[in-house]
Amino acid sequence: MSGPTIELRNIEKRYGAVRALDGVSFDIGPSVTGLLGPNGAGKTTVMRMVATVLAPDRGDLRLLGRDPSSASDRVAIRRRLGYMPQEPGFYRSFTAFEFVDYVAILKEMTDRANRHDEVRRVLTAVGLEDVASRKVKALSGGMRRRLALAQALLGSPEVLVLDEPTAGLDPEQRLRFRELVSQLPGRPTVLLATHQTEDVTALCERVLVLAAGEVRFDGTPEALAGTADGRVWVGADREDGARLSWRMGDGRHRHIGDPPPGARTEPATIDDAYLLMVGDTTAREGAAA
Amino acid sequence: MSPTSTSPSTAWAPVRALARVEGEKLLRSPLFLAGAAFVALGSAIFVRASLTNPSATWNDDGWTVAAGTIFLAIFTMVATNHAALRDRREDTDEQHVSLPIGRSTRTGGLLLATAWPAAGAAVMVLLITAYAATRGPVTTLDNVHVADRLVAVVTLGVLGLALAAWLPSPFVAPVIAWGLLLITPGEDSQAWHVLTPFAGISDVGLALWHAVYLLGLAALLGVAAVGRTSRTRWLLVAGAVGVGATIASAAVLLTRACPGTGPCLL
Numbered sequence: 001m002s003g004p005t006i007e008l009r010n011i012e013k014r015y016g017a018v019r020a021l022d023g024v025s026f027d028i029g030p031s032v033t034g035l036l037g038p039n040g041a042g043k044t045t046v047m048r049m050v051a052t053v054l055a056p057d058r059g060d061l062r063l064l065g066r067d068p069s070s071a072s073d074r075v076a077i078r079r080r081l082g083y084m085p086q087e088p089g090f091y092r093s094f095t096a097f098e099f100v101d102y103v104a105i106l107k108e109m110t111d112r113a114n115r116h117d118e119v120r121r122v123l124t125a126v127g128l129e130d131v132a133s134r135k136v137k138a139l140s141g142g143m144r145r146r147l148a149l150a151q152a153l154l155g156s157p158e159v160l161v162l163d164e165p166t167a168g169l170d171p172e173q174r175l176r177f178r179e180l181v182s183q184l185p186g187r188p189t190v191l192l193a194t195h196q197t198e199d200v201t202a203l204c205e206r207v208l209v210l211a212a213g214e215v216r217f218d219g220t221p222e223a224l225a226g227t228a229d230g231r232v233w234v235g236a237d238r239e240d241g242a243r244l245s246w247r248m249g250d251g252r253h254r255h256i257g258d259p260p261p262g263a264r265t266e267p268a269t270i271d272d273a274y275l276l277m278v279g280d281t282t283a284r285e286g287a288a289a
Numbered sequence: 290m291s292p293t294s295t296s297p298s299t300a301w302a303p304v305r306a307l308a309r310v311e312g313e314k315l316l317r318s319p320l321f322l323a324g325a326a327f328v329a330l331g332s333a334i335f336v337r338a339s340l341t342n343p344s345a346t347w348n349d350d351g352w353t354v355a356a357g358t359i360f361l362a363i364f365t366m367v368a369t370n371h372a373a374l375r376d377r378r379e380d381t382d383e384q385h386v387s388l389p390i391g392r393s394t395r396t397g398g399l400l401l402a403t404a405w406p407a408a409g410a411a412v413m414v415l416l417i418t419a420y421a422a423t424r425g426p427v428t429t430l431d432n433v434h435v436a437d438r439l440v441a442v443v444t445l446g447v448l449g450l451a452l453a454a455w456l457p458s459p460f461v462a463p464v465i466a467w468g469l470l471l472i473t474p475g476e477d478s479q480a481w482h483v484l485t486p487f488a489g490i491s492d493v494g495l496a497l498w499h500a501v502y503l504l505g506l507a508a509l510l511g512v513a514a515v516g517r518t519s520r521t522r523w524l525l526v527a528g529a530v531g532v533g534a535t536i537a538s539a540a541v542l543l544t545r546a547c548p549g550t551g552p553c554l555l
Contacts, residue, residue, distance in 0.1 A: 078388055105303060107388055
C-alpha cells in the first residue's frame with residue numbers, strides 16, 4: 001500500500017480530568033518509527049488507538065486506509081495488524097507453543113499444519129524455539145517478552161505496534177530484537193514506543209517525541225540529535241547553567257543546557273536532545289512525585 | 290497458506306479450530322480428570338460387586354457409576370467456567386481485543402469444546418456398560434439413563450460458560466456446583482426434582498423427555514453465553530428452539546412423571 005498506513009488528525013483523549021492526548025496529528029507510512037516520551041506522555045494511549053483497542057474522543061484516525069470506528073473496517077484492520085502491549089498477558093498454564101498457536105487461531109489461521117509452521121517460524125525468529133514446549137509460567141521475564149513479540153509477528157502483519165518491546169531484555173536479546181525488526185519481510189509499518197533511545201538510534205528512520213499529550217518533535221533521529229547542537233558541553237565540575245548534568249566515568253561532568261561563554265561544546269546525541277526536549281515535563285513529574 | 294493469508298475458509302473454521310484446542314485442554318484439565326476419577330471409582334466399585342456377588346446387577350448396583358457421572362458433570366461445569374474465565378484471570382483481554390476473532394466466536398469454540406468432555410465421559414460410561422452387559426441384563430431404560438447423564442455433562446459444561454459470561458467470578462461456579470449437589474434427588478424427592486439435571490425416571494419415554502429437557506437447557510444456556518457479546522439471527526433461532534424444547538419437555542415431565550405432589554422419582 002502506498003501512502004500513510006497510520007493517520008492521526010487532531011486526536012484527543014481524556015481519562016476523567018486528565019487530558020492524555022491533546023490534538024495529536026501525524027502520518028506514518030511503511031517504516032520503523034520510534035515514539036519517545038516520558039511516563040504519562042500519552043505513548044501507550046497512541047499505541048492502543050493504533051492497535052484498535054481504544055477509540056479517540058475526538059479527531060480522525062485511519063489505519064491502512066480504513067476507519068477503525070466501523071466494525072467491519074476494524075476487523076479488516078486487525079487482520080493486518082500485530083500488537084505487543086506494554087504489559088502483555090499470557091496463559092500461564094499453556095506452553096509457549098500452545099499460547100502462540102492459540103493467538104494464531106484468533107488471527108484466523110485455521111489450517112492446523114500451516115498454523116503450526118507459522119508458530120514455529122515466529123518462535124524461532126525470537127529465539128524461543130528451544131523452550132517451545134515449556135509452560136509459560138516457567139519462562140523468565142525476558143522470554144515472556146519475546147513470546148509477546150512472537151505472537152505480534154504472526155502472519156507477517158503490515159502494521160506492527162510494539163509498546164516497549166525491549167523493556168526487560170538483556171543486551172544480547174536487544175540486539176537480536178533490532179536484527180529481527182530490521183529484517184522484517186515486506187517492509188511493514190512498525191510503530192515502536194520505547195524509553196530506550198539507543199533502540200531509536202539503531203532502528204528508526206523517524207522519531208516522534210510525545211510529551212504532555214502533544215507531539216513535541218517529528219523527524220529523523222539525526223534531526224532530533226541536531227536540536228541539541230551547541231547545548232552539550234563537558235567540564236571539570238557541576239555547573240549552574242546546566243539543566244542536567246552528570247559525572248562521567250573519567251571524573252568529568254557532562255552538561256546539557258545553556259553553556260557558559262567559552263565552554264567547549266560536544267556533539268549532541270539523541271539522548272541529550274530528548275532530555276532537553278522533555279526535561280521540563282520529567283522535572284514536573286519528579287516534583288509532583 | 291502463506292504467512293499473510295489468514296482469511297478463514299468458512300466462518301465455522303475458527304470455531305472448530307478453537308474447539309479442538311479448548312477440547313483437548315478440557316480433557317487434560319485437573320478438574321475434568323477429578324470428575325473422571327469419580328466415574329472410575331464408581332465403575333471399580335460396581336466391578337468389584339459383580340465379581341464378588343454373582344447376583345449383582347447393573348440395575349441394582351450400577352448406581353455407583355451413575356453417582357460418579359454426577360460428579361463428572363459438575364466438575365466439567367467448573368472446568369469450562371475456569372477455561373472461559375482465563376482471559377480475565379490472566380489479563381489477556383487487551384491483547385486479544387486487537388485480534389480479528391471476537392469473543393463470541395471464542396465462546397462458540399468453547400461451546401463446541403464441551404463435546405470433548407462428553408465424548409470422554411461416553412467412552413468411560415460405555416465401557417462399563419458393556420462390561421455390565423456381560424454380567425447381566427442392561428435394559429433400554431438403563432441405556433437411556435446413561436445417555437441422559439452424558440447429555441447432563443454437556444448441559445452443565447455449557448452452564449459453566451453461561452455463568453462465566455454473565456457472572457464472571459471464579460467463585461460462582463463452585464457455589465452453583467454445591468447447589469446442584471444439594472438439589473440432586475435423594476430418598477425424599479419432590480415433584481420439582483424431575484427438572485433437576487440428575488433426576489432418574491422409571492419410564493423410557495419420560496427419561497427421553499428428560500434428555501430433551503437437558504438439551505433444550507443446553508441450547509438456552511449456549512445462547513445466553515454467546516449472546517452476551519453477539520446478537521445474530523442464528524442465535525435467535527437457537528434460543529427459540531431452546532425455549533420451545535425446555536418448556537415442552539418440562540411440561541411433559543411435570544404432568545406425566547409427577548401428576549401428584551408426592552415423590553415420583555427413582
